[in-house]
Amino acid sequence: MQTLTPIIVNDKMQTDYRYYRLEPAGRNFDPRFTPDLTPKQMLALGVFGGKYMTDCQEEFPASWFSRAKLSPIKKDKYLNYFQVDASLSLKHWSDKGWIHPEDPRGWFQWYCRYYSGRRMPEEDQRQISRWRAIRRHVGAIQKNCNPGDHHCRPRQRQALLHWAYDSRKY
Secondary structure (H helix, E strand, O other), rough: OOOOOOOEOOOOOOOEEOOOOOOOOOOOOOOOOOOOOHHHHHHHOOHHHOOOOOOHHHHOOOOHOOOOOOOOOOOHHHHHOOOOOOOOOOHHHHHHHOOEEOEEOHHHHHHHHHOOOOOOOOHHHHHHHHHHHHHHHHHHHHHHOOOOOOOHHHHHHHHHHHHOOHHHHO
């Protein structure tokens, strides 16, 4: 019988939160969930104005942060790949009911933990459904922009990067 070691989180948003990594990192995803980008790639490209992961790096592999574009003081849209602000506030997410108590930072925190091997079947299905719904923005870019024109719809492209869709390829 395999013994699992708990991951214990103590950061600005969670104290003594514990979970287990039940799957190997980056493997055994739900077949309906096929992100283009890993968390490491997203952080290196520039997402969330660099502010998202500044106090919780100990939870994840150091390699994720070796080239991450981070801003320890405040969000900086110029760290984003498309240099625009495409984020809604955490308060807005909370008001909409999009925040699960175990992932108080929202979807990207869920994705980082899912990628790392944590599984919570009901929450995983909810977040995967949300991720799939964002795909509609890919269609909007393809319909309204010339292929490779990264100046066309930069906020929409940045938002897609926040959801692990590689909008540079459209």
